[in-house]
Amino acid sequence: MRTHDWIERNYRRMQARSFSQLLRGVSLRVWPLSSVVRDHYRVRMAPTTWNAINRRARSNLEGCAAPLDTPQRTTLEGLRRDGVHKTTIGDFLGVAVDLARLRADADALLQRPALREQIASRRSREGVKWYVVRAFGYRPRIPVPASFADLLLSDRVLAVANAYLGVTSRLKYLDVWHNFSVAESDPPIDSELWHRDNEDRNLVKLFIHLSDVDETSGPLTYVRGSQPGGPHGELFPSNPPSGSYPPKRELEERIPDDGLASCTGDAGTMVWFDACGLHRGGRATRKARTLLVATYASDAALDLLKYRLADPHQYEILSPAARYAIRAPEA
Numbered sequence: 250m251r252t253h254d255w256i257e258r259n260y261r262r263m264q265a266r267s268f269s270q271l272l273r274g275v276s277l278r279v280w281p282l283s284s285v286v287r288d289h290y291r292v293r294m295a296p297t298t299w300n301a302i303n304r305r306a307r308s309n310l311e312g313c314a315a316p317l318d319t320p321q322r323t324t325l326e327g328l329r330r331d332g333v334h335k336t337t338i339g340d341f342l343g344v345a346v347d348l349a350r351l352r353a354d355a356d357a358l359l360q361r362p363a364l365r366e367q368i369a370s371r372r373s374r375e376g377v378k379w380y381v382v383r384a385f386g387y388r389p390r391i392p393v394p395a396s397f398a399d400l401l402l403s404d405r406v407l408a409v410a411n412a413y414l415g416v417t418s419r420l421k422y423l424d425v426w427h428n429f430s431v432a433e434s435d436p437p438i439d440s441e442l443w444h445r446d447n448e449d450r451n452l453v454k455l456f457i458h459l460s461d462v463d464e465t466s467g468p469l470t471y472v473r474g475s476q477p478g479g480p481h482g483e484l485f486p487s488n489p490p491s492g493s494y495p496p497k498r499e500l501e502e503r504i505p506d507d508g509l510a511s512c513t514g515d516a517g518t519m520v521w522f523d524a525c526g527l528h529r530g531g532r533a534t535r536k537a538r539t540l541l542v543a544t545y546a547s548d549a550a551l552d553l554l555k556y557r558l559a560d561p562h563q564y565e566i567l568s569p570a571a572r573y574a575i576r577a578p579e580a
């Protein structure tokens with residue numbers, strides 16, 4: 250890598266991090282502090298500590314877990330068996346969904362002048378992934394449109410995330426990503442490479458396609474069964490608080506092509522996956538990809554971001570699970 254690229258990448262990485270993430274990153278580079286820090290996170294993610302941190306979220310779940318219907322059960326079973334499940338928002342919700350409204354709200358956010366300029370110049374200003382323009386970003390200040398909240402905080406969606414995680418979960422992250430296409434010669438970086446996320450024992454990620462995604466738009470690709478506890482759950486494991494970035498050839502030698510799920514699909518496709526399993530994506534080579542992205546995690550997760558709803562009255566009609574997920578004022 251050229252020195253200039255190295256400096257730019259690290260500068261972008263630093264810019265996107267909070268103070269606690271920076272501190273954690275530095276401490277992991279200084280021995281023997283690094284081994285103390287690793288021990289701390291290993292203990293935090295060990296079942297006994299994790300359960301203790303999540304005591305309230307676990308007992309909440311016992312109080313509010315309702316029976317799941319067929320689309321929810323199928324999704325949960327897919328997540329548990331493969332770590333990934335693909336459906337559509339219509340099939341999952343069982344009602345016609347106003348995809349046009351979701352797309353219009355996402356477009357309105359991406360059309361703000363600063364983001365329009367980044368899309369036009371094909372370079373995002375935030376984060377290592379220079380090819381992803383984000384509507385909310387790492388320091389979310391804009392409120393969440395009602396169309397996003399209605400879907401991402403719906404009891405149907407939360408019931409599956411919560412059942413998989415075993416807690417009433419928090420909405421850890423939310424954004425609209427617009428990935429524009431990169432050139433063959435641009436080296437793959439970051440989540441274009443195989444990796445495991447690391448911020449919790451399990452992480453439920455939801456990708457809602459707002460554009461048609463084919464093999465040229467960088468679909469999410471997942472190693473089936475690589476979620477923690479799955480048959481490939483121990484393959485290139487994470488080392489808390491770091492994830493894992495296994496070498497491509499070694500991983501692909503171990504996993505045949507039919508062990509990979511490539512999550513292509515038209516606008517309206519809904520991809521559920523446990524991001525602690527092995528996955529990669531986002532390398533659009535011809536067609537841009539626009540996604541609504543959400544991550545659900547437990548109270549033990551690192552780096553929970555906080556979001557604000559556009560209309561304060563919306564908090565009043567949220568269910569207890571949704572209030573907990575969005576960290577409504579008293580949740």
Ligand SMILES: O=C(O)CCC(=O)C(=O)O
Nearest residue numbers: 440468469524529530531
């Ligand atoms: O952009 C993608 O498809 C992959 C993103 C990813 O690795 C992640 O969200 O953890």
